[in-house]
Amino acid sequence: MSQYTHRLSTATLTLKDAKGNPMPGRKVEVDLSRHEFLFGSGCFWLQMLLNPATPPQLKETFQKYWDLWSPVFNYATLPFYQGRYEPVEGQTKEEETLRAAKHLKENGYTVKGHPLCWHTASALWLLEKDNKAVLENQLARIRREIGAFHDYVTLWDVINEVVIMPIFEKQENAITRLCQEMGRVPLVKAVFDMARQMDPNATLLLNDFNTSESYRQLIEDCLAAGVPIDVIGIQSHQHQGFWGMDKLLEVLDRFASFGKPMHFTENTFVSGDLMPAHIVDLNDWQVPEWPSTPEGEDRQARDLLTMLDTLFAHPQVEAFTTWDFEDGAWLGAPSGLVHKDGTPKPSYEALKQRVLKDWHTNLTLMTDENSQVSVEGFRGLYSLKCDGMETTFTLNKTDKELTVQLG
Numbered sequence: 316m317s318q319y320t321h322r323l324s325t326a327t328l329t330l331k332d333a334k335g336n337p338m339p340g341r342k343v344e345v346d347l348s349r350h351e352f353l354f355g356s357g358c359f360w361l362q363m364l365l366n367p368a369t370p371p372q373l374k375e376t377f378q379k380y381w382d383l384w385s386p387v388f389n390y391a392t393l394p395f396y397q398g399r400y401e402p403v404e405g406q407t408k409e410e411e412t413l414r415a416a417k418h419l420k421e422n423g424y425t426v427k428g429h430p431l432c433w434h435t436a437s438a439l440w441l442l443e444k445d446n447k448a449v450l451e452n453q454l455a456r457i458r459r460e461i462g463a464f465h466d467y468v469t470l471w472d473v474i475n476e477v478v479i480m481p482i483f484e485k486q487e488n489a490i491t492r493l494c495q496e497m498g499r500v501p502l503v504k505a506v507f508d509m510a511r512q513m514d515p516n517a518t519l520l521l522n523d524f525n526t527s528e529s530y531r532q533l534i535e536d537c538l539a540a541g542v543p544i545d546v547i548g549i550q551s552h553q554h555q556g557f558w559g560m561d562k563l564l565e566v567l568d569r570f571a572s573f574g575k576p577m578h579f580t581e582n583t584f585v586s587g588d589l590m591p592a593h594i595v596d597l598n599d600w601q602v603p604e605w606p607s608t609p610e611g612e613d614r615q616a617r618d619l620l621t622m623l624d625t626l627f628a629h630p631q632v633e634a635f636t637t638w639d640f641e642d643g644a645w646l647g648a649p650s651g652l653v654h655k656d657g658t659p660k661p662s663y664e665a666l667k668q669r670v671l672k673d674w675h676t677n678l679t680l681m682t683d684e685n686s687q688v689s690v691e692g693f694r695g696l697y698s699l700k701c702d703g704m705e706t707t708f709t710l711n712k713t714d715k716e717l718t719v720q721l722g
């Protein structure tokens with residue numbers, strides 16, 4: 316456990332009953348309910364589960380996903396790609412997305428929106444606008460989305476994959492054209508400033524799959540320009556196999572140098588044949604079938620744990636998101652922790668073992684003559700039971716003395 320001491324805290328709890336009386340000599344049970352560290356996945360399927368129009372058979376599968384997802388994860392990413400979220404100007408998927416965000420927040424989960432601005436999956440109708448109008452639209456979209464989701468979405472990928480944005484040639488799009496005219500840093504600053512204005516308390520991420528010096532330089536330039544980046548987002552889609560420890564440690568060192576939190580926002584390991592090494596753009600690999608295999612599933616579980624253990628041991632990493640919870644979600648790849656039918660893979664069981672057992676705190680204690688107990692454990696939200704009553708408290712980095720009232 317020594318490599319995870321930065322995930323642990325100790326606090327002295329003073330227990331009082333409903334009338335404020337001390338409670339010495341009482342048996343107390345404390346149990347970690349939600350980690351401070353964010354264990355996440357893409358949860359695009361949740362919108363279908365909660366949609367009354369979803370056919371019963373599909374809903375049954377999505378319910379299986381939820382039953383497996385909900386006890387292990389504490390963090391969900393929901394889709395805001397403008398081309399899908401607003402396929403016709405002014406006609407959005409706000410209702411179904413808000414339904415999912417509310418469901419998650421009301422059940423105690425942290426929610427992130429992905430992304431507010433991106434050249435890929437951008438709205439085709441933006442092409443008809445000049446660059447000034449495109450920028451106005453992006454800023455208005457940020458105002459609208461953050462305004463509507465303010466109470467439920469607390470993290471945002473504000474702008475996605477800026478390193479490649481002005482040189483992107485796959486398909487014509489208005490965001491690349493805008494970035495070419497404005498430059499990377501001014502565009503990033505414009506959208507970040509609007510996001511910060513709309514929600515001063517939100518956690519704002521810059522996110523990219525490019526983990527090279529180019530991304531580090533972009534971040535440095537943005538920070539020098541006063542861009543309010545809270546978190547550095549790092550994608551790690553590893554369809555061609557595990558990066559290896561040398562690259563992983565190199566990436567961590569490169570971006571830890573800013574002293575900011577890092578989120579590994581999109582992580583992928585496949586449980587079937589690896590994508591050929593000569594493929595540069597992962598989207599170019601199109602196969603009619605991409606089955607999961609027993610050997611691939613064992614490899615996926617091993618690689619997932621190697622990556623996760625390394626990230627959990629790094630004090631600046633605060634979140635790890637498995638991009639596909641279910642197979643076939645992106646590129647048709649066997650990249651989920653569960654099969655399409657909702658049966659779990661070894662990778663799911665491996666993650667569950669870490670979150671609910673290896674990195675879990677469950678204690679039975681007795682209050683002393685001062686009605687106090689000392690709790691040491693992983694940081695996060697705890698349930699506390701005593702004398703048939705139950706309440707919650709949070710173990711964090713700063714609060715060392717807590718008063719807990721029951722009843």
